[in-house]
Amino acid sequence: MVATLMRPAVTAVGPLIDQMSADTGIPLALLGSLSTIVLITWAVVSPFGHGLGRRLGLGGAVLAAMGLLALGAIVRSLPGSTLWLWIGTGMIGIALAIGNVLLPAVIKRDFPLRVPMMMGVYSALLGGAGAVASGLAVPIAELTGADAGAGWRLSLLLTGAMLAPFALLAWWRVIRHERAARGAAAPAASRLGIWRDPVAWQVAIYMGVQSTTFYVLVTWIATMSLDSGRDATLAGIDVMIYQVFSLVGSLTNALLMRGRGARITPGALPLLGIVGIVGLMIWPDAIGLWVVPLGLFSGLSLGVSLTLIADRARDHSTSSALSGMSQSVGYAIAAVGPALFGVLHVAAGGWVVPLIIVLVAMILQAVFGFFAARERFVLDAR
Structure with a gap:
């Protein structure tokens, strides 16, 4: 459930970029930098994911990140100022950076004897959910008819956050007893x-x-x-x-x-x-x-x-x-x-x-x- 959230918020942008430019007046070249902003955010924030996982627990940190992702998808889709588009994209980038870092550690902890299989399933879910979001982005945007602005905003919201409530609920139920179930924590690794x-x-x-x-x-x-x-x-x-x-x-x-x-x-x-x-x-x-x-x-x-x-x-x-x-x-x-x-x-x-x-x-x-x-x-x- 968490893996299915971690690429659609990024991959749905490309197919909608022409509609976004026509509605907002932002040049295509500038809108094209949205994906670059996400990658740069991943590069900057990733080193701090480990520390957040130590403070909140791996499960708690992933839960917080997915909550931020859902909030970012909502903010990015708000009408009015185009500033919301950039703020929401930044929030999404931060959330995904934390998820990218911690999910492999969760798999290492929970499936120590099945790491290659679970990493394959995880990466397949990342790619599959991203591909589905790319394919559905334009059809969802066209549901609103002539209102182009409402169309791409609705599409970004649904592809980026539609599954978020279910993923957050499922993840929260799994990690409620994380600390008690896992026993003693692993020794802290040096970030430096x-x-x-x-x-x-x-x-x-x-x-x-x-x-x-x-x-x-x-x-x-x-x-x-x-x-x-x-x-x-x-x-x-x-x-x-x-x-x-x-x-x-x-x-x-x-x-x-x-x-x-x-x-x-x-x-x-x-x-x-x-x-x-x-x-x-x-x-x-x-x-x-x-x-x-x-x-x-x-x-x-x-x-x-x-x-x-x-x-x-x-x-x-x-x-x-x-x-x-x-x-x-x-x-x-x-x-x-x-x-x-x-x-x-x-x-x-x-x-x-x-x-x-x-x-x-x-x-x-x-x-x-x-x-x-x-x-x-x-x-x-x-």
Whole structure:
């Protein structure tokens, strides 16, 4: 329930951005920065999620974050001043940053023997709920007829917060007896020490380069498809296929990240993405084919990154600290990726040069995946 709240508030904005610009008069380029604001917020706030989890308990902190998310979705949809749009987006970004950090630690604590499977289910729910929200955003907005302003506001409210009351109630019921049921708390992990740990940096850079690739692809696949000569309908189908195979990739996480696979998969996985990128460079007209390996790569990369956050920590408190650090670094890197890709595309007048940057990111992911997959733990004496 909580996972289904954690992407729709972001992914529903893109399909509605033209309506939002026409109604408010805000330029498209400025509205496009809404997603960048969320990524930057994640980078800034993520390191503080661990401390909040220590003060309120993991469950209590997640509950507070989801409450803030629901409130942010309401504020963002308020009529009147466009300032509410930016304030609500900031609140949503803060809430999601905390949820991003703490949910992997919750899984580490509650499912210690099933981490790869539950990380795969969790990442699949993130992607699935985000994809559904993208698809429903425009139809919901059209329910209001001619009132464009009411349409996009209603759509953002429903996609971002419709499930919030049910998720908050379910989560509250689960965590009421959290402290008594869990017994003694895990030793507190040092928030500063995690930033000096080499294993933590290996996981963080792995998270950063895979996040960069995902946000570049999800932002630019449709444009690349249109440039290859496909119409808008087929370009939309290409994005849909990419998202569907991302879900498939997420669900294969449990299969590939168990036993010896946990040592091999993080470093070998980028080969799948490299096949897709090289295919786009050599035969761009077959983008409908190349989105299949790229989707599998993206979905599995997220699941592997989250699994590494859990597996490289000895307890859920350390996992929370590692999650905050690695996601802060990861989303700081990811926030630059789509804009840099676009600048390179315009400067080069084609797609080969920016795709080389993605290729480099995948090679870095393979290198750091090899190191991060070794059976070492953060904050261990060496």
